[in-house]
Amino acid sequence: MFLYSKNPECSKYCLWNPHKSRLDSWFFISMLKRGNRRLKAQHFAVVLKDSEKMIGTIGISGYSKRDSSAEIGYSLSPEYWGQGYGTEALKSIISYSFNTLKLNRIEAKSDTRNIASVKLLEKCGFKREGHMHKGMFMKGEYVDLYLYGLLAEDYNKAVEHG
Numbered sequence: 155m156f157l158y159s160k161n162p163e164c165s166k167y168c169l170w171n172p173h174k175s176r177l178d179s180w181f182f183i184s185m186l187k188r189g190n191r192r193l194k195a196q197h198f199a200v201v202l203k204d205s206e207k208m209i210g211t212i213g214i215s216g217y218s219k220r221d222s223s224a225e226i227g228y229s230l231s232p233e234y235w236g237q238g239y240g241t242e243a244l245k246s247i248i249s250y251s252f253n254t255l256k257l258n259r260i261e262a263k264s265d266t267r268n269i270a271s272v273k274l275l276e277k278c279g280f281k282r283e284g285h286m287h288k289g290m291f292m293k294g295e296y297v298d299l300y301l302y303g304l305l306a307e308d309y310n311k312a313v314e315h316g
């Protein structure tokens with residue numbers, strides 16, 4: 155994680171800052187694992203099948219049993235951007251959310267300037283539901299967010315129609 159999280163490009167549109175040392179990555183992973191243990195989140199490492207090299211993380215947080223919903227988040231090593239890994243990882247999490255966890259709705263919020271994230275979400279079937287003006291205070295400024303949602307019924311229809 156440290157090898158890619160130290161690159162400022164990776165966290166440009168994320169709440170977290172570039173990791174300055176391996177200890178930062180260690181704390182970050184501890185935080186993800188704590189979320190997993192509390193059952194509010196499920197974070198996974200994204201690894202290359204052949205070498206098992208870790209190239210990113212993806213997962214759900216803000217899991218609500220009552221609403222049967224959760225929020226998706228991800229970040230991949232800039233070295234591997236634009237090669238389809240984001241699509242593969244997001245499709246796996248979508249399938250896991252609906253087929254295994256039986257969620258009814260998943261959502262994602264993306265900085266409106268984060269073109270790669272916006273393209274990835276739309277490619278995987280997420281619908282833009284709103285523009286949250288100054289929706290988040292990030293790195294010293296209020297930034298605009300797009301709210302994206304995907305419902306189980308729309309996912310199942312898309313799967314049925316190939």
Ligand SMILES: CC(C)(COP(=O)(O)OP(=O)(O)OC[C@H]1O[C@@H](n2cnc3c(N)ncnc32)[C@H](O)[C@@H]1OP(=O)(O)O)[C@@H](O)C(=O)NCCC(=O)NCCS
Pocket residue numbers: 163164165167168169227228229230231234235236237238239240241242264268269270271273274277
């Ligand atoms: C968002 C992210 C996961 C995308 O991963 P990726 O592996 O590059 O995605 P893919 O290669 O599967 O590309 C998905 C689609 O987005 C498009 N895309 C990716 N990067 C793009 C860019 N910089 N500009 C325009 N389109 C882009 C691809 O062309 C592809 O669409 P296509 O198949 O129609 O051509 C990656 O850029 C990332 O980790 N960013 C930093 C972390 C981040 O911002 N996370 C979200 C907020 S915390």
